[in-house]
Amino acid sequence: MSDQDGGAPGAGETTAADAWPGQAAMASLPAPPTPAGFPALLAHKALVYLRPDKIPAVLPHVDSVWSGMILAGDGSARALRRLQAARVTFPVLTDPEGYKDHTATCEAPFRLPTKDGMFPVTLGAVLDAQLQSGAAAALTPTGYINAAETDVLKAAVTEFAALQRQDSIFLAPLDISLLGRGYFDQTAAILSGLQAPVALLLGCQGNPLDHSKDIIPNLRRLAARVPLIPVRTDFNGLDLLAHGALAAAIGTGGSVRHAVDPAEKHQAFNPGPAPSVLWPQLLTYFKGSTIAELFGARPQLAPSCPCAPCHGRLLTRFLGRDQQDEAIAHGVATWSPLAAQLLSAPSVRDRAEIWKACCEDAVVSHQAVLDMLLRLEGLRPQPSLSRWAALPAWPASLPAPVA
Ligand SMILES: [Zn+2]
Numbered sequence: 001m002s003d004q005d006g007g008a009p010g011a012g013e014t015t016a017a018d019a020w021p022g023q024a025a026m027a028s029l030p031a032p033p034t035p036a037g038f039p040a041l042l043a044h045k046a047l048v049y050l051r052p053d054k055i056p057a058v059l060p061h062v063d064s065v066w067s068g069m070i071l072a073g074d075g076s077a078r079a080l081r082r083l084q085a086a087r088v089t090f091p092v093l094t095d096p097e098g099y100k101d102h103t104a105t106c107e108a109p110f111r112l113p114t115k116d117g118m119f120p121v122t123l124g125a126v127l128d129a130q131l132q133s134g135a136a137a138a139l140t141p142t143g144y145i146n147a148a149e150t151d152v153l154k155a156a157v158t159e160f161a162a163l164q165r166q167d168s169i170f171l172a173p174l175d176i177s178l179l180g181r182g183y184f185d186q187t188a189a190i191l192s193g194l195q196a197p198v199a200l201l202l203g204c205q206g207n208p209l210d211h212s213k214d215i216i217p218n219l220r221r222l223a224a225r226v227p228l229i230p231v232r233t234d235f236n237g238l239d240l241l242a243h244g245a246l247a248a249a250i251g252t253g254g255s256v257r258h259a260v261d262p263a264e265k266h267q268a269f270n271p272g273p274a275p276s277v278l279w280p281q282l283l284t285y286f287k288g289s290t291i292a293e294l295f296g297a298r299p300q301l302a303p304s305c306p307c308a309p310c311h312g313r314l315l316t317r318f319l320g321r322d323q324q325d326e327a328i329a330h331g332v333a334t335w336s337p338l339a340a341q342l343l344s345a346p347s348v349r350d351r352a353e354i355w356k357a358c359c360e361d362a363v364v365s366h367q368a369v370l371d372m373l374l375r376l377e378g379l380r381p382q383p384s385l386s387r388w389a390a391l392p393a394w395p396a397s398l399p400a401p402v403a
Contacts (some may be wrong), residue, residue: 022224026244027349027394035227035246037166038137039197041091042068042229042247046339048332049095049232049249049256052079057325058252061308061333064089066340068136070231070249072097072256077133084134091136095231096126099173099201101262104143109156111141123159127168138168139199144262147177150186157194169199169229173259176204176211184218188225197227197246202236203259205267209236209384216387220244232256235283238339239388242355244348250335252328254285275327277318280305280334282369283362284382288318288327294373301372307333352393359389 026032034043047068048058052075062069068091071079076094083092102111113121127138140160145153153172160170178187179202191198200222202208209215219236220243222228228245230237234257237248251257254276260266274288281303295302295316302316309329318327338358345351363381370379381389 023221023244023395026224027347027352029244029348030346031343031348032227032244032246035197039166039169039227039229039246041136042093042169042197044343045091045247046237046241046336046343047091047093047231047247047249049251050328051252051256052076054252054325054328055079055083057329058332059088061329061336062088062090063336063340066343067336068092070095070139072232077130080133080135093135093137093139094130094133095139095171096130096141098141098171099144099203099259099262102141102143103262104145104149104152104156106152106155109143109145109152109159111143124163124165127163127165131167138165139171140168142171142173144173144203144259145175145178146261147175148183149175150178150183150190153178153187154190157190161194161196166196169197170194171199171201171231173201173203175261176202176208176215179215179218179222180212181214181218184214184222188218188222191222191226194226197229199229199231199249201232201259202230203261205260205264207234207382207384208258209387213387216384216391232258234258234285235335235388236384238335238342238355241339242342242348242351242393252331253324273321274319275321275324277315277327278331278334279303279315280307281362281365282379282381283359283385285331288316288323292316292319294369294378298373305330305334309333349394356389356391356393359385363389 031044034040045066045068047070048062049070050058051073052071070093072095080092080094098111110123112123112126115121126141130138142156157170177183204211219240223240223243223245228240229247230240230245231249232251233248237250241248276285277288277291278285279291302314304312304314306312307330309326342351342354345354362385366379366381
């Protein structure tokens with residue numbers, strides 16, 4: 001079988017079979033190919049994925065060259081029109097979140113509203129409505145595609161492809177197991193058959209990347225094969241941009257960094273009043289109170305942040321619910337320059353090398369903080385960060401870059 005990890009490799013291992021032909025081709029490009037139609041407006045950008053009420057916090061920190069917004073939730077269309085009226089120069093989309101309360105079936109892969117409570121609205125009309133509100137491109141209202149349901153994914157792709165729309169993007173909200181060892185080849189074949197950009201949304205409780213060790217390498221392969229736009233992500237969005245994704249949309253908080261099966265209750269990531277805070281040196285989001293507790297006995301060692309919202313203040317200050325917007329602004333202002341650095345690298349191979357070095361530094365920084373605090377434990381790198389740092393930037397079997 002051509003899939004990887006036939007034995008039980010360690011975190012840093014890959015085999016020659018890991019390299020897909022598409023990865024060799026992608027590594028040498030200055031950037032992934034720009035697609036036809038409206039999705040070209042998103043190409044080579046790291047967008048912010050957010051609820052409309054977070055726009056005021058995020059707007060000052062959206063990079064007009066390398067970023068944009070995907071809005072989701074109540075009031076998104078109205079907020080989009082306001083952004084248009086304010087003449088923002090970056091692309092804005094709205095996600096109809098069809099996967100939130102609709103499980104896709106072969107007969108009804110998309111969540112389509114009814115008009116006057118009776119007549120179903122067509123898929124084309126749902127897409128038109130987004131564009132009429134000013135969206136840079138429309139996103140399909142795809143329902144949640146459950147484990148093992150590759151036939152449902154195929155039905156959704158087929159129905160969308162029949163519309164032949166270059167102003168819209170197929171959104172694939174996939175149960176994470178569809179990207180695991182058992183189904184990845186089928187999933188990749190269906191998505192690449194569309195021959196158009198795919199907005200990929202990972203579904204599961206908790207961190208989708210922790211589902212199995214196959215997920216990160218498989219997602220990287222997919223990014224080399226399909227014009228991929230991972231949306232509603234954490235730093236997985238940056239990992240995939242570094243490996244050939246067309247664009248990515250990074251969520252401002254835990255609830256907008258993945259999807260959950262509509263039949264299940266969403267398990268809260270961050271109970272308690274302290275907001276989730278990005279610790280830049282560790283490339284990881286922590287509950288604000290966790291950072292404060294770590295430095296409780298040694299406040300003089302607490303890290304400060306040079307970003308615009310923080311203005312040199314300490315990262316230990318995020319303790320209250322009313323600081324969530326400030327924490328979100330800090331997060332976007334902090335990862336945006338890193339995204340710009342990746343996207344402006346000379347080649348996709350360079351993006352991956354830069355990203356791997358950042359992740360290695362972040363892993364090392366975990367231990368450096370413990371050493372500084374004279375502690376033996378209490379700060380372990382997240383498994384996904386360790387994997388990004390340990391995996392080769394590109395499969396080792398790829399030829400060396402031309403100098
Ligand atoms: Zn900051």
